[in-house]
Amino acid sequence: MKKAPVIMWFRRDLRLSDNRALTAAIATGRPVIALYVLDDVSPGAHAMGGAQRWWLEGSIRALATDLRRFNIELILRKGRADHVLGSLIEETGAHTVFHSRDYAPWARTLESKVSQIAEKFEAGCRWFTGQLLFNPNEIKTAMGQPYKVYTPFSRSCFASPTPPAPLHNPSQIQPFSQLIASDELDSWKLRPECPDWAGGLETTWQPGEAMARNKLDIFLSQRLEAYAHARDYPGIVGTSQLSPHLHFGEISPAQCWHAVRHATENQSNGDLAADKFLMELLWREFCAHLLHHWPDLPNNPFKPAFNNFPWRENPQAFERWCQGRTGYPIVDAGMRELWHTGWMHNRVRMIAASFLVKDLLIDWRKGAAWFQDTLVDADLASNVAGWQWVAGCGADAAPFFRIFNPQLQGEKFDPEGTYVRHWVPELANLPNTLIHRPWAAPVDTLRSAKIILGETYPLPLVDHQSARRRALDALKATREPQ
DNA sequence: TTTTGAGTTGTTCGA
DNA sequence: GTCGAACAACTCAAA
Numbered sequence: 001m002k003k004a005p006v007i008m009w010f011r012r013d014l015r016l017s018d019n020r021a022l023t024a025a026i027a028t029g030r031p032v033i034a035l036y037v038l039d040d041v042s043p044g045a046h047a048m049g050g051a052q053r054w055w056l057e058g059s060i061r062a063l064a065t066d067l068r069r070f071n072i073e074l075i076l077r078k079g080r081a082d083h084v085l086g087s088l089i090e091e092t093g094a095h096t097v098f099h100s101r102d103y104a105p106w107a108r109t110l111e112s113k114v115s116q117i118a119e120k121f122e123a124g125c126r127w128f129t130g131q132l133l134f135n136p137n138e139i140k141t142a143m144g145q146p147y148k149v150y151t152p153f154s155r156s157c158f159a160s161p162t163p164p165a166p167l168h169n170p171s172q173i174q175p176f177s178q179l180i181a182s183d184e185l186d187s188w189k190l191r192p193e194c195p196d197w198a199g200g201l202e203t204t205w206q207p208g209e210a211m212a213r214n215k216l217d218i219f220l221s222q223r224l225e226a227y228a229h230a231r232d233y234p235g236i237v238g239t240s241q242l243s244p245h246l247h248f249g250e251i252s253p254a255q256c257w258h259a260v261r262h263a264t265e266n267q268s269n270g271d272l273a274a275d276k277f278l279m280e281l282l283w284r285e286f287c288a289h290l291l292h293h294w295p296d297l298p299n300n301p302f303k304p305a306f307n308n309f310p311w312r313e314n315p316q317a318f319e320r321w322c323q324g325r326t327g328y329p330i331v332d333a334g335m336r337e338l339w340h341t342g343w344m345h346n347r348v349r350m351i352a353a354s355f356l357v358k359d360l361l362i363d364w365r366k367g368a369a370w371f372q373d374t375l376v377d378a379d380l381a382s383n384v385a386g387w388q389w390v391a392g393c394g395a396d397a398a399p400f401f402r403i404f405n406p407q408l409q410g411e412k413f414d415p416e417g418t419y420v421r422h423w424v425p426e427l428a429n430l431p432n433t434l435i436h437r438p439w440a441a442p443v444d445t446l447r448s449a450k451i452i453l454g455e456t457y458p459l460p461l462v463d464h465q466s467a468r469r470r471a472l473d474a475l476k477a478t479r480e481p482q
Numbered sequence: 483t484t485t486t487g488a489g490t491t492g493t494t495c496g497a
Numbered sequence: 498g499t500c501g502a503a504c505a506a507c508t509c510a511a512a
Binding site for chain 1 (some may be wrong): 494
């Protein structure tokens with residue numbers, strides 16, 4: 001008698017290497033059915049934005065190709081994941097569902113539904129870790145509480161047992177012989193058509209496990225050494241650019257962790273270079289743990305005092321921010337990079353976010369929603385925790401008086417104007433001394449640079465100095481007892 | 483329980 | 498132009 005198959009339910013772990021769920025599924029010695037479910041129906045699942053759908057398409061295509069080498073067809077189904085899994089178990093008589101745990105609140109709800117439905121059909125359900133380095137229920141303070149401050153959190157992680165070493169690629173996977181119906185990937189229409197805004201994404205990124213590994217190797221050999229310093233300059237490629245690959249699980253954080261450690265173990269200053277990068281991985285971790293313990297993080301301020309903050313409605317200003325037409329070159333460069341490539345340099349994310357929240361006093365949730373829709377790496381946890389941090393209402397938030405000055409930040413982190421010239425070409429002819437403050441350029445300079453302020457490039461949407469005072473007043477009022 | 487030290491990413495002001 | 502101090506008080510984490 002034939003053995004009943006098991007289902008490997010791929011989610012945000014679109015890789016074959018270091019995939020504990022997959023490895024365990026294979027280890028059962030049973031035929032493996034590989035499944036991906038496009039779930040736009042489960043509450044909260046609609047959070048996947050347009051840019052991510054574009055990425056998902058490439059990532060699924062790559063995974064399907066990789067699986068085909070094992071004679072495995074990736075089954076594609078659309079609908080509520082628990083329903084889809086229920087019917088697939090029924091169709092195939094599957095024995096167990098294997099999957100990696102996703103810590104987003106809606107995903108956890110879905111996981112328990114899947115587990116219930118599997119039970120109904122007398123199948124098991126087993127989940128594995130892999131999306132995170134540490135178990136959120138194990139990184140706790142001495143009092144047994146989750147951390148609310150990053151630095152002690154990171155110390156605790158470094159003091160914890162090292163994340164398990166990554167698993168290798170499977171050597172073989174036993175296919176399931178029965179034919180199973182699958183959607184055509186094209187029918188999901190994950191890529192934009194009219195209008196097709198994804199041209200910039202196409203030329204910037206290549207989704208898939210192989211490319212993720214490639215990115216990591218390039219980072220280790222070419223950029224890790226200078227990372228601590230170079231990561232702050234948007235005009236040079238100093239970061240790993242692994243975020244979207246990590247988000248979709250094309251590479252695991254444990255693979256990054258161990259690869260970085262391994263690459264630096266024989267270098268004199270290795271630990272320094274490595275730790276800086278590991279700290280960034282731990283920021284991702286910190287945000288995920290926060291969301292795990294505070295599922296309401298996407299909706300409401302972490303600090304309740306901000307519940308009554310007087311956010312302003314200003315659709316015109318918001319639109320200009322989205323379009324990269326605020327009149328502050330570094331902000332506009334960032335917003336245009338985002339729109340074109342689905343990604344924005346970390347430093348510029350802070351500057352652009354600070355501008356929306358502090359200079360325009362627009363609700364951080366509006367900014368977070370825009371990022372969620374346009375970033376290829378949009379991660380619910382990192383996104384909302386980051387926005388709350390900038391807004392001052394989050395965990396371990398910046399002091400309220402810390403308001404980024406877009407001109408100074410530009411001059412400090414883009415001193416040659418490389419970044420601004422690339423993304424805001426209409427300012428390209430301004431000298432370095434004026435590129436971050438075109439409004440202060442003399443008439444002659446503007447004329448010879450072919451700039452007409454208010455026409456070819458906007459005047460500043462707000463005056464930063466007065467906007468700063470306005471924000472300080474609003475923040476001060478929030479802090480005072482009602 | 484109380485106390486103490488510390489807290490990703492900054493800006494402005496005045497000497 | 499450069500430098501250090503002030504910004505304001507609070508919460509967190511650990512001793």
